[in-house]
Amino acid sequence: MREIDVGELYRRLGAGDPTLLVDVREPWEHRIASLPGSRLIPLGGLHLRTDEVEPPPGTLVVTVCHHGVRSLSAAAILEQAGLADVASLAGGIDAWARLVDPRVPRY
16 A cells, blocks of 8 residues: 655645545544645545545545554555555654644644
8 A cells, every 4th residue: 555654745735736635534533633625534434435535637645544544444445446546644644743734733
């Protein structure tokens, strides 16, 4: 399973590279901390909602969770659903808060 580190994601977003963020945490987690523009689809229901992840051609889909474990499973689900360009955010939103944006709350 492909992973993307927070530095690479930060560069992609800053450069305007086509990126779709799919947050697979629970709603309460998303309310505490989230990445701007991320789409919340909790992992437990993702297999039933893969049709909601429709990236434009050339867009990298990045799955996001707290520490990067659930997002690996989510990336696998999306790949099995036929999406070709999918990556899991290594270290999750916690790594983002520690290494990229300390304003993002940690929990």
